[in-house]
Amino acid sequence: MSDIAPEMWEPVARDAAQAEYIAAPSLTYWQDVRQRLWKNRPAMIGLGFIIVLVLAAIFGPLFSPHNYYDQNLKFANIPPLFQTYEVDGTRFFFNSGNFNLYEVTPEGHVEGLLRSTKKDLIKKQQQFKFGDKLVMMDTAKQTLTLDGAPLEPTGWQWNRSNLFGTDQLGRDVLARQLYGARISLTVAFVATLVNFFIGVFYGGISGYLGGRVDMVMMRIVEIISTIPLTLYVILMMVVLNSGFFSVVLAIGTVYWVDMARIVRGQILTLKEQDYVAAARAMGASTGRILTRHLLPNTIGPILVTLTMLIPSAIFIESFMSFIGLGVTPPQASWGTLTSEAVETLRAYPYQLFFPAAAISLTMFAFNFLGDGLRDALDPRLRK
Amino acid sequence: MTGYVLQRLGLMLITLWAIVTLTFFLMHAVPGGPFTSEKMMQPEIQAALNAKYHLDDPLWLQYANYLKGVVTLDLGPSFKYAGMSVNQIIAEGLPVTARVGVLALICVIALGVPLGVIAALNRNRWPDTLVMVIATVGVAVPSYVIATIALYVFALRLGWVPTFGLDDWRGYFLPVFALSGFWISFIARLSRSSLLETLDQDYMTTAKAKGLKRGQILFKHGLRNSLIPIVTVLGPVTANLLTGSFVIEQIFALPGIGRHFVLSITNRDYTAIMGITIFYAAVLMVMIFIVDMLYLVIDPRIKYGARK
Numbered sequence: 001m002s003d004i005a006p007e008m009w010e011p012v013a014r015d016a017a018q019a020e021y022i023a024a025p026s027l028t029y030w031q032d033v034r035q036r037l038w039k040n041r042p043a044m045i046g047l048g049f050i051i052v053l054v055l056a057a058i059f060g061p062l063f064s065p066h067n068y069y070d071q072n073l074k075f076a077n078i079p080p081l082f083q084t085y086e087v088d089g090t091r092f093f094f095n096s097g098n099f100n101l102y103e104v105t106p107e108g109h110v111e112g113l114l115r116s117t118k119k120d121l122i123k124k125q126q127q128f129k130f131g132d133k134l135v136m137m138d139t140a141k142q143t144l145t146l147d148g149a150p151l152e153p154t155g156w157q158w159n160r161s162n163l164f165g166t167d168q169l170g171r172d173v174l175a176r177q178l179y180g181a182r183i184s185l186t187v188a189f190v191a192t193l194v195n196f197f198i199g200v201f202y203g204g205i206s207g208y209l210g211g212r213v214d215m216v217m218m219r220i221v222e223i224i225s226t227i228p229l230t231l232y233v234i235l236m237m238v239v240l241n242s243g244f245f246s247v248v249l250a251i252g253t254v255y256w257v258d259m260a261r262i263v264r265g266q267i268l269t270l271k272e273q274d275y276v277a278a279a280r281a282m283g284a285s286t287g288r289i290l291t292r293h294l295l296p297n298t299i300g301p302i303l304v305t306l307t308m309l310i311p312s313a314i315f316i317e318s319f320m321s322f323i324g325l326g327v328t329p330p331q332a333s334w335g336t337l338t339s340e341a342v343e344t345l346r347a348y349p350y351q352l353f354f355p356a357a358a359i360s361l362t363m364f365a366f367n368f369l370g371d372g373l374r375d376a377l378d379p380r381l382r383k
Numbered sequence: 384m385t386g387y388v389l390q391r392l393g394l395m396l397i398t399l400w401a402i403v404t405l406t407f408f409l410m411h412a413v414p415g416g417p418f419t420s421e422k423m424m425q426p427e428i429q430a431a432l433n434a435k436y437h438l439d440d441p442l443w444l445q446y447a448n449y450l451k452g453v454v455t456l457d458l459g460p461s462f463k464y465a466g467m468s469v470n471q472i473i474a475e476g477l478p479v480t481a482r483v484g485v486l487a488l489i490c491v492i493a494l495g496v497p498l499g500v501i502a503a504l505n506r507n508r509w510p511d512t513l514v515m516v517i518a519t520v521g522v523a524v525p526s527y528v529i530a531t532i533a534l535y536v537f538a539l540r541l542g543w544v545p546t547f548g549l550d551d552w553r554g555y556f557l558p559v560f561a562l563s564g565f566w567i568s569f570i571a572r573l574s575r576s577s578l579l580e581t582l583d584q585d586y587m588t589t590a591k592a593k594g595l596k597r598g599q600i601l602f603k604h605g606l607r608n609s610l611i612p613i614v615t616v617l618g619p620v621t622a623n624l625l626t627g628s629f630v631i632e633q634i635f636a637l638p639g640i641g642r643h644f645v646l647s648i649t650n651r652d653y654t655a656i657m658g659i660t661i662f663y664a665a666v667l668m669v670m671i672f673i674v675d676m677l678y679l680v681i682d683p684r685i686k687y688g689a690r691k
Binding site: 367 | 397406410413525528532626634648
């Protein structure tokens with residue numbers, strides 16, 4: 001204690017004006033939200049991913065030399081990365097899934113199938129002639145030998161013709177992936193929008209009118225929310241037949257209940273506010289009060305519900321497509337792509353990677369963004 | 384209390400009726416009859432079939448008959464499996480679905496809650512981070528992706544478990560894991576945040592100040608209060624375990640109700656679709672009812688009926 005200098009005990013001069021000074025800039029609610037969201041790294045990464053994904057889905061197919069429906073069975077199940085061999089100036093790779101040798105250019109373009117000169121089905125061997133050299137393929141052991149000695153690979157090569165490889169019908173996986181993103185995202189966004197309108201409309205009316213109308217409307221919501229909704233999406237699909245619009249319609253008309261509840265809860269507390277009374281005193285109509293005064297003030301919770309609805313719509317769509325009730329071939333969504341990859345899982349397990357990664361990363365992105373938004377919109381978490 | 388239970392039962396019946404009606408009319412709105420196929424059918428056979436399944440009756444009579452059937456627990460004959468009734472299909476698939484589903488539900492509670500508790504008690508230390516990373520992955524990756532990856536790694540590559548069927552007890556591992564993965568993660572996250580909130584409460588400080596043991600504080604004061612939101616989601620969890628079984632049973636080739644349901648959809652077996660939907664809905668409603676009654680036990684502060 002003794003080493004504190006005596007002047008430290010002097011009282012500090014107080015300045016009344018200084019005490020009133022506002023050090024931090026005054027922020028509106030939305031500026032504050034934006035700032036806090038901006039600082040939330042996972043949420044911003046999620047948002048960035050979603051933007052990139054949307055851009056890729058819109059513009060990606062335009063730049064792709066392939067389309068999503070052209071089949072070429074000669075080039076089926078080609079991997080994105082392979083080990084090349086070189087014999088007598090010919091570069092090729094061995095596709096162990098379908099026992100074919102494909103010729104590859106030095107740049108990595110897949111040129112064509114190499115024809116075997118002799119097939120021995122009993123010994124399970126195939127012969128390939130390269131000039132005077134003979135390559136034997138043992139289909140049982142899945143090995144290649146050159147004049148009796150094991151053939152060593154020359155190195156790894158990326159597939160330049162099809163960056164993500166091809167599927168079981170020889171369609172370009174990248175093109176299908178981008179197209180699948182288009183379908184999945186469109187379904188999710190449109191269905192969410194439909195849910196949004198129904199939910200806001202229903203919840204708004206129920207909350208604003210209150211009383212008996214509210215009671216009846218909320219009872220209906222209560223009944224709907226005990227119904228297993230996935231079942232109803234499935235039933236709708238049975239009635240409407242598979243296809244893009246059916247999926248949108250089925251998902252869009254079923255998941256609005258949460259939205260309706262949230263909007264109603266908000267409206268119930270907001271409608272007692274003085275500014276609503278003022279608006280009514282000035283003769284504003286119910287519709288005007290709802291759309292101009294009440295709904296804009298409920299935008300926060302609505303926004304959070306929306307960002308949570310989109311991933312669940314993506315998920316439901318892929319779920320439906322996976323069990324064969326989604327979009328019809330050759331159209332692709334992430335669900336159909338996954339189920340197609342499952343069919344060839346035993347021979348080409350890597351085909352599962354792209355659709356599974358696409359859908360999982362998208363779910364991550366939306367979850368992070370939703371969590372971030374919820375935190376940013378909650379004034380109680382303000383520091 | 385009794386009034387509340389009766390009210391809930393009444394609402395349940397109304398909901399069930401709404402589901403039966405909605406399902407019935409949805410299925411009858413499908414263009415084409417159940418026996419429409421590419422092959423031309425003799426008009427006599429068509430007429431005989433229609434007569435056998437009462438498809439000639441006016442719609443209201445069919446509806447009345449169907450309602451009567453549902454009330455007497457008879458869901459009618461299957462259109463596609465000759466000689467099989469929908470009841471038989473359900474009875475055949477139920478044991479499989481129930482076994483996998485109940486095991487999954489046990490896993491969800493027995494793994495999800497402790498994981499969340501461990502995370503909450505070690506807030507911002509490595510066990511918390513680890514649990515949250517696992518939980519985030521579990522929530523984001525769809526169950527069918529988890530199922531296929533697990534199938535490839537553990538069944539095809541390592542050969543530890545059979546690839547399909549439940550003849551071997553090891554066959555249960557993957558379906559149960561894939562089915563419960565999402566909800567274990569979800570419950571872990573939920574119980575973590577719920578327990579964290581409870582730990583901040585004043586009565587926790589009081590309990591500590593009174594000199595109670597750590598375990599006692601956690602179990603008597605902390606857990607019991609933070610369990611309430613977890614019980615709330617158990618209803619939806621059951622619902623999702625049931626619908627999740629569609630995909631899981633398809634991937635692992637299990638002969639459960641979910642697989643029968645998907646099959647009846649691809650076969651356009653309308654009575655089976657209707658019957659299984661109604662059966663699912665009924666099971667769910669009973670589950671949600673049980674969960675609501677569980678509230679009363681866990682949280683004595685809730686007095687149902689008193690609010691009226």
